[in-house]
Amino acid sequence: MTAMEHPIPPLFDPNTVGTVWRVPYQEIAAAAADWADTYGITPAGRDSRRVCLLLIDVQNTFCIPGYELFVGGRSGTGAVDDNLRLCQFIYRNLSRITSIAPTLDTHQAMQIFHAITLIDENGRHPDPHTLISTEDVARGKWAFNPAVNDELGLLPGAGQRHLEHYVARLQERGKYDLTIWPYHAMLGGIGHALVAAVEQAVFFHGMARVSQPRFHIKGNHPLTEHYSVLGPEVAVDPVGAPLTQKNEAILRTITDFDAVVIAGQAKSHCVAWTVSDLLRDLRERDRALAGKLYLLEDCTSPVVVPGVIDFTDLADQAFAEFADAGMHIVRSTDPMHTWPGFGENG
Numbered sequence: 001m002t003a004m005e006h007p008i009p010p011l012f013d014p015n016t017v018g019t020v021w022r023v024p025y026q027e028i029a030a031a032a033a034d035w036a037d038t039y040g041i042t043p044a045g046r047d048s049r050r051v052c053l054l055l056i057d058v059q060n061t062f063c064i065p066g067y068e069l070f071v072g073g074r075s076g077t078g079a080v081d082d083n084l085r086l087c088q089f090i091y092r093n094l095s096r097i098t099s100i101a102p103t104l105d106t107h108q109a110m111q112i113f114h115a116i117t118l119i120d121e122n123g124r125h126p127d128p129h130t131l132i133s134t135e136d137v138a139r140g141k142w143a144f145n146p147a148v149n150d151e152l153g154l155l156p157g158a159g160q161r162h163l164e165h166y167v168a169r170l171q172e173r174g175k176y177d178l179t180i181w182p183y184h185a186m187l188g189g190i191g192h193a194l195v196a197a198v199e200q201a202v203f204f205h206g207m208a209r210v211s212q213p214r215f216h217i218k219g220n221h222p223l224t225e226h227y228s229v230l231g232p233e234v235a236v237d238p239v240g241a242p243l244t245q246k247n248e249a250i251l252r253t254i255t256d257f258d259a260v261v262i263a264g265q266a267k268s269h270c271v272a273w274t275v276s277d278l279l280r281d282l283r284e285r286d287r288a289l290a291g292k293l294y295l296l297e298d299c300t301s302p303v304v305v306p307g308v309i310d311f312t313d314l315a316d317q318a319f320a321e322f323a324d325a326g327m328h329i330v331r332s333t334d335p336m337h338t339w340p341g342f343g344e345n346g
Contacts, residue, residue: 005335006039008091009204017087017197018065018080020190028200032207035094044098044211052214052257053090054250055102056229056264056271056300058083058198061184061191062105063265068184068191071266071301074312078301079265083195086263086299089332090201094209096336097261100202101214101253102194103229105185105270110148111222112166113181117159118142129308132178134167152222162223165238175233178225185219216247227273230281251281259292259341263299263332268311271300272318279325290326294339295319298331 011031035041061068063079071079090097109116115125118132120142126132136142142163149159167178185192194202202213219226221244225233231246254260264271275295282289302315323329330339 004095004337005092006035006041006094008088009035011204012087012091012197012201014084014087017084017195018063018077019196020060020064020193021196023196023200023203025203028203029207032204035204036208039095041095041208044209047098049096049259050098050257051096051259051261052253053097053100054253054260054262054264054274055086055100055198055202056262056274057103057105057185057266058086058195058264059105059185059191060193060195061186063195063198068182069303071303073267073301074304074310075301078304082263082265082299082301083198085332086296087197087201089263089296089299090198090205093336094205097205098209098257099211099214100205101216101250102202103216103218103264103270103274104192104194105226106187106192106217106220107183107185108187108220108222109183110151112163113179113225114183115180117145117148118163118180119145126180128180128182129305130180131176132167132180134171137164137167161238166224166234169234173233187220214249214253216250218247227270228277229270229274230277233273250278254278254282254289254292257292259294261294261296261330263296265300266303266311266315267300267319268302268315271295272315275322275327276318279322279327283325287326291328291341293322293327294330295322295327296332297329298333 009031062071063083064070065080111117118126121140126142132142144159144163170178205211206213216229218229221232224243227233229247229250232244236242262275279290297319302311304310304312319329328340336342
């Protein structure tokens with residue numbers, strides 16, 4: 001163990017990673033203060049090398065078995081295994097991680113990717129995981145629900161025009177077809193919260209390092225999907241008006257920190273989309289900036305719905321392309337000083 005690595009605090013219970021529970025904040029704060037004292041952990045503001053850990057959607061809805069969109073990967077336990085390693089990584093590297101930035105996928109019922117928003121000619125809604133193509137919309141297989149149009153305060157017919165525009169834009173940009181997802185990450189619900197074990201690790205880090213977590217909300221606009229934390233899948237409405245703004249704070253993170261470590265769910269969707277968007281923006285600014293990004297390949301899993309769809313190969317292909325672009329694919333179990341660009345005293 002190097003001087004910058006620490007043991008796992010006894011408060012961490014690996015058996016709780018896949019369950020939902022209340023984090024005892026006051027107890028954790030006291031334990032973190034004692035831990036910092038014992039191991040000489042200094043406030044993050046003193047770091048000479050500033051490292052940000054970007055956590056993509058590490059929420060119950062994606063990470064707890066039995067919840068709406070549990071990311072099991074091919075093993076069936078993907079997100080739970082990922083978060084076990086992630087928690088251990090945070091505790092071991094308290095002194096290396098300057099700041100933690102969790103993103104929160106945030107939804108309400110009436111959004112373009114939820115079933116209530118679309119109907120067929122008989123007024124029925126699509127089933128979860130239905131793919132909606134431009135052809136489906138053009139021939140009237142699926143249409144925008146007029147009741148949702150009214151509830152969102154849209155002008156008559158505006159929802160249908162937007163749906164037609166939306167699926168066409170996805171096709172033009174080479175994106176996945178519009179996917180109808182189960183209701184998930186619902187604002188105010190348990191599924192929206194960070195996984196308790198990860199939340200505890202983030203809070204412990206914040207107390208030990210005197211470092212406020214940098215939370216980022218995404219996905220709450222009713223008329224667009226938002227896989228990437230940087231911006232939506234479709235950014236403008238049919239007349240070219242912006243639906244939502246690019247997340248400039250995330251982009252500043254890349255320039256403000258010496259390294260950005262990325263983990264979370266799902267490897268095939270929100271992680272891949274976020275990293276892809278980052279790469280596109282970095283190429284416009286300075287290609288060398290891609291070397292600041294470290295992807296924790298053992299702390300993320302792809303979407304796999306057994307017998308329905310398996311995004312593993314596409315996710316692996318995306319990570320290979322990120323590596324070719326200069327990003328570093330690393331493992332949480334490897335000491336950070338062995339990562340490319342870190343070094344023993346990094």
